[in-house]
Amino acid sequence: MAKAEYTLDSVRGALIREEDTIIYGLIERAKFPTNSQTYTHNYTGIPGFSGSLLHFVVINTEAVQAKAGRYKNLEENPFFPENLPPSLVTSYPFTQFLHAGTASININKSIWKLYIHELLPLFVASGDDGNYAQTAASDLSLLQAISRRIHYGKFVAEVKFRESPQDYEPLIRAKDTEGLMKLLTFESVEEMVRKRVEKKAMLYGKDVTLNNDDDDNDGNIKKYKVDPSVASTLYKKWLIPLTKDVQVEYLLNRLD
Ligand SMILES: O=C(O)C(=O)C[C@]1(C(=O)O)C=C[C@@H](O)C=C1
Numbered sequence: 084m085a086k087a088e089y090t091l092d093s094v095r096g097a098l099i100r101e102e103d104t105i106i107y108g109l110i111e112r113a114k115f116p117t118n119s120q121t122y123t124h125n126y127t128g129i130p131g132f133s134g135s136l137l138h139f140v141v142i143n144t145e146a147v148q149a150k151a152g153r154y155k156n157l158e159e160n161p162f163f164p165e166n167l168p169p170s171l172v173t174s175y176p177f178t179q180f181l182h183a184g185t186a187s188i189n190i191n192k193s194i195w196k197l198y199i200h201e202l203l204p205l206f207v208a209s210g211d212d213g214n215y216a217q218t219a220a221s222d223l224s225l226l227q228a229i230s231r232r233i234h235y236g237k238f239v240a241e242v243k244f245r246e247s248p249q250d251y252e253p254l255i256r257a258k259d260t261e262g263l264m265k266l267l268t269f270e271s272v273e274e275m276v277r278k279r280v281e282k283k284a285m286l287y288g289k290d291v292t293l294n295n296d297d298d299d300n301d302g303n304i305k306k307y308k309v310d311p312s313v314a315s316t317l318y319k320k321w322l323i324p325l326t327k328d329v330q331v332e333y334l335l336n337r338l339d
Pocket residue numbers: 095098239267268269270272273276322323324326327
């Protein structure tokens with residue numbers, strides 16, 4: 084989602100593009116069944132490591148990506164920020180757009196729990212095909228996309244604050260969480276987001292054939308790779324509300 088400059092249009096554009104990544108992520112993860120051993124503490128018995136296979140894959144991938152400079156871009160937020168190795172690469176001069184001190188806002192621990200316990204059961208078929216490492220790899224991509232979307236709320240909030248500080252400042256000083264939530268909310272935009280992701284899930288998750296109709300040879304409507312209503316539920320119940328929570332949290336710290 085790298086962008087040199089941030090405006091309300093550009094941040095909304097980045098959120099729209101991220102929808103594609105998230106929907107493809109859902110489709111990729113749905114290739115595998117639940118594969119619950121991926122999430123079982125110590126199931127894989129990795130010497131010297133305590134945790135699930137997913138934890139192992141994420142913490143080690145993040146360490147490599149940190150060395151390669153991934154987290155120099157504040158649009159990226161690690162799941163395991165503790166003891167991440169420093170970047171070893173020459174830094175790109177990313178625009179320092181966010182207010183100082185707000186980089187540490189990170190709700191990935193909640194995203195992790197929600198993903199495993201609430202989201203996966205909604206769209207993944209139950210079963211076990213033994214592909215735990217592949218499952219963890221697709222979980223990682225999807226988790227990163229979801230986390231990027233939610234934490235992008237920091238950039239959205241900064242844009243909104245800069246556009247009308249006179250409206251935001253009194254609410255921030257009064258620590259008026261509810262007032263801030265109301266001010267940053269655009270119901271009509273949220274409705275468009277929900278409808279668009281449902282439509283995208285239909286388009287991206289359809290089997291492509293050379294016939295012109297949507298029916299298979301037996302006259303059955305083809306199934307989507309991921310239920311489109313799951314995509315809109317995901318946005319409605321979690322992604323939009325959590326992006327808004329990040330915006331409020333960011334704004335509460337904006338004048339410090
Ligand atoms: O587009 C915005 O203004 C946002 O803040 C993003 C977003 C969203 O998460 O999609 C969140 C809050 C608004 O009510 C509308 C949409």
